């Protein structure tokens with residue numbers, strides 16, 4: 001037995017689905033300025049890194065706090081916010097979690113606890129609002 005009503009239902013819903021997906025594409029945030037290298041000592045880069053490391057330390061299961069060892073590259077693109085793409089080498093410090101701000105943490109060198117990780121952080125920022133979001137993070141042991 002055929003069910004013509006089913007076919008017409010499909011025909012009715014298809015255009016709606018298509019429309020929804022094109023709307024989604026339209027809502028994608030426009031890139032107003034493409035990724036361009038900027039100085040790694042830029043103040044916003046530093047703030048973004050500080051934020052990204054805080055998130056990293058919150059989420060990592062390591063007993064020790066990781067610190068920035070070397071900022072390799074920083075790039076900026078502008079969308080509805082500032083997006084910083086930062087390549088950084090981070091390293092395990094001698095400070096156990098949770099981090100006490102009064103501690104002087106140094107990177108573990110030449111010990112069994114020596115551990116370095118290369119990370120690429122994409123941090124979205126509205127620095128004038130103090131808003132930072134880690135939009136993407138890729139890390140691998142270095």
Ligand SMILES: *[C@@H]1O[C@H](CO)[C@@H](O)[C@H](O)[C@H]1NC(C)=O
Nearest residue numbers: 072087089117118140141142
């Ligand atoms: C980590 O980053 C450094 C500097 O960019 C690079 O020389 C090294 O090959 C990287 N290590 C890994 C495992 O990707």
